[in-house]
Amino acid sequence: FSAESGPPAATSDRFPVGTRLRVTNLDNRKVATVTVTGPSGSCVLLNAAAMDLVREPGKNVIRRNMVERLDGAAAPAPGAQPGETRPGAAQPIGGSVCSGALTFFAEGGAPAATSGQFPLGTRLRVTNLDNNKAVTVTVTGPSGSCVLLNTAAMDAIREPGKNLVRRNTVELIR
The missing domain is CATH 2.40.40.10 (RlpA-like domain)
Known part of the structure; x- marks a missing residue:
């Protein structure tokens, strides 16, 4: 949320x-x-x-x-319209590989993330552009988001009292 x-x-x-x-x-x-x-x-x-x-x-x-x-229509399939970039869709390497806000799930441990975009073990660098704080995370499981941070990762980059990082970059570490 x-x-x-x-x-x-x-x-x-x-x-x-x-x-x-x-x-x-x-x-x-x-x-x-x-x-x-x-x-x-x-x-x-x-x-x-x-x-x-x-x-x-x-x-x-x-x-x-x-x-x-509730209106009975089906959800559009991710990437259904050719050339459309939707939030959460991969971007070319060299820029942010996710777009859209980032949030977190209440799970302890070292900074980590889940992802619907990247396989287990992928390493990512996530930067909050509002305060320039960054954290490196490893994808530990699947989620419905491009990147969903755990509590430790979110605590490393978030603004006090905020559970969402709207302006961010997510970089794939090779």
């Missing part, structure tokens, strides 16, 4: 602005209905109000979930 305020809402790399979604936490059956308000690096990134409706106490990630588009 992002720490953004306001009524329940979400950002997305798969659904266009204005799309209404129903997000269900399959672990506790709690549901939030949200409207997509902008792009992100995640399939669905809930704001604080929406997350509060569906989260389990102390958790910042909903691993078992169902996202339903």
Whole structure:
């Protein structure tokens, strides 16, 4: 989730602005209905109000979930339109390999990340462009985001009180 305020809402790399979604936490059956308000690096990134409706106490990630588009249309397939660059899509090496905001999941250990873009073991350098803090992480598992940081990685680069890094670069370390 992002720490953004306001009524329940979400950002997305798969659904266009204005799309209404129903997000269900399959672990506790709690549901939030949200409207997509902008792009992100995640399939669905809930704001604080929406997350509060569906989260389990102390958790910042909903691993078992169902996202339903309420207007009945299917989600566009990632990369469905030739030449389109969507948030979370790979960019040429030499620049940022992900676009969109970065967030985190509450998991301990050394700085690490999960990714829907990179295989296990990939090393990435993530920089917060607002404060120039950087962290090097290794991809330890899959996620629905280009890069989803763990708590230690996010703590290394975030601004105080923020759970989202909007302006960032993600570099592939070879």
